Amino acid sequence: MVAIDANEVSKRYGTLQAVDRVDLTVEEGETFGFLGPNGAGKSTFINMLLDFVKPSHGSVSLFGNDCQGEGVAARSRIGVLPEGYSTFDRLTGRQHVEYAIRSKAADDDPIDVLDRVGIREAADRKASGYSKGMAQRLVLGMALVGEPDLLLLDEPTTGLDPNGAAEIREILREENERGATVFFSSHILEQVEAVCDRVAILQDGELVALDTIEGLRETMGGGTKLVITLDRLEDGTLETIWAVEGVDTAVATEESTVEITCTNDAKMDVIVALHEAGLDVLNFRTEEASLEDMFVEYTGAGR
Amino acid sequence: MSWRALAYKDLHDASRSRTLWLLVALLIVVFGGYTVGHGYLGEETFPAFVAGLAGVVGVFLPVLSLLIGYKSVVHERTSGSLHLTLSFPHSRSDLVVGTLVGRSLVLLAPTLLALALAGVGGVVLYGTEGTVAYPLFLAASALYGLAFVGVAVGLSLSTTADRWITFGALGGYLLLVQLWDNLHSLTLLVLHRFEFAVLTDIPDWALLFRLIKPSESYYRLLRAGFDVSLAGRYVGDVPVYVGWWMALVILVGWIAVPLAVGYRRFRAADL
Incomplete structure (x- = not known):
């Protein structure tokens, strides 16, 4: 089954073509790296998958559910670390995870989730006082709730030191072994190189390469x-x-x-x-x- | 039932705001103060006390409602926490319902508590005659407060420009609470070429125009249960369309119409 299917999808803001006719298919079980320099349109593409942004042309779907027409169904099997998020002002880390559990009708234990992403000791502190790296771990934890079939992560290692980034990659590897599809964007290449089966490179909104790492090397x-x-x-x-x-x-x-x-x-x-x-x-x-x-x-x- | 998770989160988040608790304290002081002070201001009967208290609620509660609601969605949207909220399987209409329910509870829990306490004080000080209708007063006050929550959340959904949200909330309060009567009179004068007699003997349709003001509808609803001097112009020899049911329709309209307009804009927007 196809996890992500983008069909000639475009987004235009005024005169800026943020995403330009991107055609992309991610199969279930893949770890897929979405590469590009800052401003290439990676986040706009992901935001269309999440229905934060409506495409100007074309369509995107997750597990066969159109992201715009059937947004709730499309988002029901995924875990997300979105771009440019902020945590909820006055809720603790634990309450954030509880929100995720309630939203997905899952039955995870909030403390287990926080333990897995390494911020168990901060469970009862307000998330507004977290560092950028801790917030990133918290939101990754929220994404892991309910064993999603697809993890959609926008620059997951931002704000983390190299050790933290390695921990996150380890979690992604575990999730992939569990059977989850992993799709993440990055402008840092070594991270993608280390874990991805396939990569796409986006430049000025256009897909300029789509291949396995070995394939790219051969080219x-x-x-x-x-x-x-x-x-x-x-x-x-x-x-x-x-x-x-x-x-x-x-x-x-x-x-x-x-x-x-x-x-x-x-x-x-x-x-x-x-x-x-x-x-x-x-x-x-x-x-x-x-x-x-x-x-x-x-x-x-x-x- | 997706909106429940959203309402729960919103209620938890908003109810931890210090500003809000300050407002709640103020609310209790104001209502409590009036309960004691009524003895010096008006007739010492329970219905007169309720009528006086309704006047305080009429001016004060909209401020609280607007403050609770006007940044509800736009703050989440500009800060980015809306991205976190909506990355879960919730639709945007779930968000609207969840926010409305959450903020309504934030408003109503302390308001009804304070009014109930004021009611007890009123019984002690001014007697029990007419107290059977006190639940109606609570219900009407709740609906009146919710009308402004509807206006505020609708406003919050409609734009991301902070300036417009602030102007909108302030303007909404001034127009709907303070200046409606002036607008009403001015409209009548313009339509009748500035014959001032029209203000003392207003045409039937103008009664309905006047009733659209939320506090007029609120008083009209109270009049249905209390024998008080409020909303006198809508009883007696008047058209049927200014009955208490119309007041109910108008208050529900103040919740629903701004929300619907705000939602239409929000649904189509890129976040």
């Missing part, structure tokens, strides 16, 4: 990154490298170090070309291209 010139240290760097050196067939990018990072992304087969050709140009290769190593490199490649960030 990206075999996914090899070559870091070469030379005895010296001359004016024409980068041009020499670019001239080699199979080279995608070549960037001088330090005085005499060059980072190259290329197909696997081109690696030796690069070394040979440099040698022929009269340069000594002092050291070289290869790395698997990280998603970061691909992300930069796709979205043009940093170019």
